Amino acid sequence: MIQEALEKAVSEGKSVTKSGKIATYIPELSKANTEHIGACIKTVSGETYSAGDWQQPFTMQSISKTISLTLALQTAGYDKVFSKVGLEPTGDSFNSIVKLETRNPNPLNPMINAGAIATASCIPGDDPFKLFLDLARKLCLNENISLNTEVFLSEKRAGMRNRSMAYWMKSENIIEGDPEETLDLYFKMCSVNVNAGDLASWGVILANDGVNPYTGTRLIESWIARLVKTFMMTCGMYDGSGEFAIKIGIPSKSGVGGGILSSVEARMGIGVFNPSLDPKGNSVGGMRILESLSKSLGLHYFGGHTRDNLKDPI
Ligand code: GLU
Numbered sequence: 001m002i003q004e005a006l007e008k009a010v011s012e013g014k015s016v017t018k019s020g021k022i023a024t025y026i027p028e029l030s031k032a033n034t035e036h037i038g039a040c041i042k043t044v045s046g047e048t049y050s051a052g053d054w055q056q057p058f059t060m061q062s063i064s065k066t067i068s069l070t071l072a073l074q075t076a077g078y079d080k081v082f083s084k085v086g087l088e089p090t091g092d093s094f095n096s097i098v099k100l101e102t103r104n105p106n107p108l109n110p111m112i113n114a115g116a117i118a119t120a121s122c123i124p125g126d127d128p129f130k131l132f133l134d135l136a137r138k139l140c141l142n143e144n145i146s147l148n149t150e151v152f153l154s155e156k157r158a159g160m161r162n163r164s165m166a167y168w169m170k171s172e173n174i175i176e177g178d179p180e181e182t183l184d185l186y187f188k189m190c191s192v193n194v195n196a197g198d199l200a201s202w203g204v205i206l207a208n209d210g211v212n213p214y215t216g217t218r219l220i221e222s223w224i225a226r227l228v229k230t231f232m233m234t235c236g237m238y239d240g241s242g243e244f245a246i247k248i249g250i251p252s253k254s255g256v257g258g259g260i261l262s263s264v265e266a267r268m269g270i271g272v273f274n275p276s277l278d279p280k281g282n283s284v285g286g287m288r289i290l291e292s293l294s295k296s297l298g299l300h301y302f303g304g305h306t307r308d309n310l311k312d313p314i
Helices: 002-014 026-032 061-075 078-084 098-102 115-120 128-139 149-160 159-169 180-189 196-207 222-235 238-247 284-297
Strands: 038-043 048-052 253-254 259-264 268-273
Touching: 002 038, 002 048, 002 098, 002 284, 026 149, 038 196, 038 284, 048 196, 061 078, 061 115, 061 128, 061 196, 061 253, 061 259, 078 115, 098 149, 115 159, 115 180, 115 253, 115 259, 128 180, 128 253, 149 180, 159 180, 196 222, 196 238, 196 268, 222 238, 222 259, 259 284
Parallel strands: none
Antiparallel strands: 038 048, 038 268, 253 259, 259 268
């Protein structure tokens, strides 16, 4: 039943890929193929389902914010991290600068670019990217995850907006170290290659309260899993998070590479991929896949609706 629902969801996703656009503000991302679409589901009971181009690699982009936040909480601790960033959704785009000055010197949450840059600056040690990569490999259950150097260099060259936010935060003492070092770390974390299967692994670990469902080993503390999932629900889909929560209702985090990480509490992790984006930066095909799965498998956080409820307005 899950495999059937997944294949149907991917074919529904395929039908909308033309309505979006590829991200071009990072030049290297514009090489992706908007027709690529795929998804993978991993359940807490150990089954895997996949369809379409689920093995196609893409860079994590903003999905890395879930792992860098986890790492910052593990290494620097809750008080330090949340002295730098807030707990609130912004309603603004992922790369918005405006609220840094008008609302608060601190970025409102760690899922927007400014917040993730501030969070990255909290990670201690001589080689924080190595710590990140080690954790990403552990949480995606894939030892081969690695940096896409072309995307990293492309983003480093093009990332002037992120650079301005980092320097602004330096002027407010939110970033303590060298802003260029923090930016390099942030750009590298965004430029790690994964596939939909890797995201499904991280999603199922979150769904299983931080425990690897295949071995029973705890990989992250329960409170961190809860905190990350809550941010995914409230801020994970940029300024589309409210509508996504109403219509689809699955804690998710998207990235402008076209991936979406989703976690269905106590049930499954889902990774989806399609690099065709809507104006907010969310994958068009990916969101359609999740909408279809939410309806056919009853995955909405607050109670499943199914396609039988054809009279429901959403
Ligand atoms: N690396 C991207 C940026 O900083 C991440 C954006 C995203 O995926 O939302 O602009």
